[in-house]
Amino acid sequence: MDTVSPVKSLTRRISTTVAGVAGAVVLAGCAQNAPQDTWKPKGDNAQMIYSLDKLVFPIAGIVGVLVSALAGYIFVKFRDKGQAIPAQSHGKPIVEIVLTIVPALILTVVGVFTFRTIMDLAETQDTEMIINVTGQQWWWEYDYPAQADQGITQPIITSGQLVIPEDTNVLLRETSRDVIHSFWIPALNGKKDAVPGRIHLLRMQADQPGIYAGQCTEFCGLSHANMRMEAIALSKEDFAKWVANQQKAYTPPAEGTLAKEGETTFINQCSRCHQVNGIKDANGKAIISAPDENVYSGAAPNLTTLMTRNTFAGAMFDLVNQKCRADVWDAKSEEFGAKYLAGVSEDCLNEKNLRAWLRNAPAMKPMYADPAKLEKTNGLYRGMPNLGLTEDDIDKLVAYLLTLK
Amino acid sequence: MITPGSKYFLGLTGLGLVSAVLYCFLVNPSDLGAYALFGLFISAALIAGFSIFTSDGDTDSVAEAVEANTETTAPSFWPIVFALGGALTLLGIATNEIVFVLGLAVLVGGAVEWVIDDWAEKASADTEFNSFVRHRAIGALDYPGIAAVVLGVVAFLFSRIMLTVSKDEASIIFIIVSALIFVTGILLAAKPALRGKSTAIISVVGVLVLAVAGIASALNGERKELVKYAKEDPYSISHRECGKEAGEHYDHEANGSVSLRSGVVATIFVEDGKIRAQEVGLKRDVQAITIPRSNSTTILFRNLDSEEYRLVANLGEAKVGTTDVMEKVGTCTQLTGKNEEQALTVTIPKPSNPEAPYTLTVPGATGEIKVVVP
Ligand SMILES: [Cu+2]
Numbered sequence: 001m002d003t004v005s006p007v008k009s010l011t012r013r014i015s016t017t018v019a020g021v022a023g024a025v026v027l028a029g030c031a032q033n034a035p036q037d038t039w040k041p042k043g044d045n046a047q048m049i050y051s052l053d054k055l056v057f058p059i060a061g062i063v064g065v066l067v068s069a070l071a072g073y074i075f076v077k078f079r080d081k082g083q084a085i086p087a088q089s090h091g092k093p094i095v096e097i098v099l100t101i102v103p104a105l106i107l108t109v110v111g112v113f114t115f116r117t118i119m120d121l122a123e124t125q126d127t128e129m130i131i132n133v134t135g136q137q138w139w140w141e142y143d144y145p146a147q148a149d150q151g152i153t154q155p156i157i158t159s160g161q162l163v164i165p166e167d168t169n170v171l172l173r174e175t176s177r178d179v180i181h182s183f184w185i186p187a188l189n190g191k192k193d194a195v196p197g198r199i200h201l202l203r204m205q206a207d208q209p210g211i212y213a214g215q216c217t218e219f220c221g222l223s224h225a226n227m228r229m230e231a232i233a234l235s236k237e238d239f240a241k242w243v244a245n246q247q248k249a250y251t252p253p254a255e256g257t258l259a260k261e262g263e264t265t266f267i268n269q270c271s272r273c274h275q276v277n278g279i280k281d282a283n284g285k286a287i288i289s290a291p292d293e294n295v296y297s298g299a300a301p302n303l304t305t306l307m308t309r310n311t312f313a314g315a316m317f318d319l320v321n322q323k324c325r326a327d328v329w330d331a332k333s334e335e336f337g338a339k340y341l342a343g344v345s346e347d348c349l350n351e352k353n354l355r356a357w358l359r360n361a362p363a364m365k366p367m368y369a370d371p372a373k374l375e376k377t378n379g380l381y382r383g384m385p386n387l388g389l390t391e392d393d394i395d396k397l398v399a400y401l402l403t404l405k
Numbered sequence: 406m407i408t409p410g411s412k413y414f415l416g417l418t419g420l421g422l423v424s425a426v427l428y429c430f431l432v433n434p435s436d437l438g439a440y441a442l443f444g445l446f447i448s449a450a451l452i453a454g455f456s457i458f459t460s461d462g463d464t465d466s467v468a469e470a471v472e473a474n475t476e477t478t479a480p481s482f483w484p485i486v487f488a489l490g491g492a493l494t495l496l497g498i499a500t501n502e503i504v505f506v507l508g509l510a511v512l513v514g515g516a517v518e519w520v521i522d523d524w525a526e527k528a529s530a531d532t533e534f535n536s537f538v539r540h541r542a543i544g545a546l547d548y549p550g551i552a553a554v555v556l557g558v559v560a561f562l563f564s565r566i567m568l569t570v571s572k573d574e575a576s577i578i579f580i581i582v583s584a585l586i587f588v589t590g591i592l593l594a595a596k597p598a599l600r601g602k603s604t605a606i607i608s609v610v611g612v613l614v615l616a617v618a619g620i621a622s623a624l625n626g627e628r629k630e631l632v633k634y635a636k637e638d639p640y641s642i643s644h645r646e647c648g649k650e651a652g653e654h655y656d657h658e659a660n661g662s663v664s665l666r667s668g669v670v671a672t673i674f675v676e677d678g679k680i681r682a683q684e685v686g687l688k689r690d691v692q693a694i695t696i697p698r699s700n701s702t703t704i705l706f707r708n709l710d711s712e713e714y715r716l717v718a719n720l721g722e723a724k725v726g727t728t729d730v731m732e733k734v735g736t737c738t739q740l741t742g743k744n745e746e747q748a749l750t751v752t753i754p755k756p757s758n759p760e761a762p763y764t765l766t767v768p769g770a771t772g773e774i775k776v777v778v779p
Contacts, residue, residue: 080459124688175697196701199685288756290754291699
């Protein structure tokens with residue numbers, strides 16, 4: 001009977017595992033639905049990066065394969081088999097010179113193209129619209145300064161989903177309220193860190209209406225993995241509609257409705273952190289929220305037009321149900337705008353997610369929101385705490401939130 | 406087979422594994438210590454593996470071969486200096502900027518010396534010639550380098566003393582020290598016999614005194630008037646003095662912000678007695694700037710006129726203490742001369758009211774820039 005030595009079987013097992021993992025990695029490259037694929041550019045800036053990649057990747061790949069193959073060959077061929085040590089010498093000048101000049105030439109070619117792309121990506125002369133982008137644990141806030149030439153007559157503030165007009169050079173001015181985050185919509189441009197106390201500029205341009213996914217790419221604490229964002233590009237007409245809707249005055253729910261009761265609950269439970277522009281207390285006085293007194297970063301999402309977005313809490317959860325989501329994400333470019341602008345209707349609302357969030361937000365998204373552990377932040381939460389609401393409160397709140405559109 | 410060279414690393418592998426497991430059970434599996442110990446285990450195992458695989462590089466035969474080809478050279482202490490520099494740099498990052506700069510200097514100096522040393526060792530087969538070449542190459546750098554370091558340390562320590570003592574004491578110290586240097590200089594010039602040992606003693610004593618006094622002063626902190634307004638909160642102190650005249654109350658901290666240049670959201674200019682504003686990323690003038698709520702934001706002020714001006718941020722009103730009296734709040738830069746710049750850092754926790762927005766004004770100049778906080 002033939003015996004298999006234990007060393008051999010171990011080697012075999014390891015090589016099988018390695019091969020399996022490598023195979024899985026290769027297969028993952030074939031994913032059909034990969035919205036964050038950098039090699040599917042959907043705008044000018046991403047296209048510049050892609051063009052550079054097309055040059056650099058083959059060069060780097062060939063060099064990488066050659067060097068590893070050569071190193072592997074030498075490693076095996078000249079391994080210690082008890083042979084005598086050959087004579088030692090100080091190398092061959094011709095080999096050294098060639099091996100210095102060839103990489104230098106390759107790097108020069110790569111360098112020239114890379115620098116050119118970097119410079120092009122830093123260009124701000126052609127900016128048509130600016131948007132302030134502020135990161136905090138663990139969501140992005142977008143505010144649009146008034147820009148009459150772009151139809152924005154009053155400032156707009158929103159979160160999670162960045163809405164931009166198609167084929168327009170938008171300049172994001174990124175900063176952060178707490179730690180370093182990084183903004184990345186792979187289909188539209190590379191990443192740019194958002195650093196507290198600094199303003200970093202990032203160009204955004206989308207060729208066509210559509211929804212482009214992204215995520216925070218700088219580790220920023222507990223829920224870094226749950227910090228996402230989407231860029232929504234709309235046709236110019238649709239963008240104008242979106243702007244008009246964001247700027248319209250607040251209409252309180254009709255007296256006697258469940259939503260009206262929800263407004264009262266909202267004022268009592270949520271207004272200390274969340275701003276709803278135009279909301280007034282029982283005496284008719286405008287309510288100004290105070291997130292700076294409750295949240296570590298000093299901000300909580302503005303909920304004035306919550307139901308015009310279709311994801312929430314750092315674009316992590318769907319605010320619309322499966323069917324309506326597919327409707328928007330899979331829409332053709334021409335139909336996308338109308339579908340997105342429809343917002344979240346009662347039929348489309350993903351009640352399960354929203355209710356779970358209101359019932360216990362930290363259970364859905366890990367956050368530093370345990371009142372017993374807030375010494376380090378002077379009692380301020382990072383994220384939204386569990387407010388201990390009753391199901392009754394939640395019914396009312398959901399009815400009210402649905403009116404914020 | 407266990408080779409002699411792998412023994413040590415095998416031992417380390419075992420130790421790493423045992424201590425990592427113990428650490429996980431006794432302390433905390435998810436903290437840094439556990440990762441470090443597992444890291445030790447894995448890296449030691451890797452090296453042990455290499456060592457076994459290459460039969461320790463068969464030390465005997467390698468040693469012979471090397472012996473035949475190289476001449477022994479004097480041990481160099483630059484690698485140690487280099488390592489010290491590395492350690493100081495890391496320490497500096499965690500603690501103190503000065504330690505960091507010092508570490509960086511040691512690191513770079515050590516690296517240069519080491520490289521030159523190494524190069525000189527191989528310059529020829531003649532050790533004597535090699536040491537001569539080394540001297541040629543680096544001698545011109547050694548002395549100025551050392552002198553620069555010594556002078557830098559002296560200047561730094563002296564500045565610490567000067568920042569601690571009051572203005573009057575500072576003048577007296579300056580007079581005494583410069584008189585001493587002067588007298589010593591004359592003495593040394595007149596009596597060459599005094600040079601040598603006594604000069605060395607005086608220098609050493611002088612540096613020691615300076616070091617002790619400098620460190621003590623640094624620990625003692627800067628004198629009061631320098632730190633008085635450094636941490637002023639625009640919401641707790643009203644700035645009635647933000648007018649046309651020079652005043653004591655202004656944002657002293659802003660110009661020291663680390664991020665000054667790249668952190669500026671907008672630049673406010675005064676030109677021909679009028680205010681105008683430019684926002685970062687936009688090439689045209691704007692009437693209003695928009696800044697995020699509750700976030701520290703820097704605005705740059707640039708005076709293009711010959712008259713002196715200051716930028717004032719009017720940030721609405723707040724209650725005075727616990728009373729119901731409302732008072733204006735805001736902050737301002739110091740007066741700024743022609744073609745000079747100053748920065749103003751503000752954090753505005755409340756959104757602006759469309760009817761009564763926050764504004765930036767310049768007393769004595771016309772116009773205002775609205776500050777919108779959505
Ligand atoms: Cu983040």
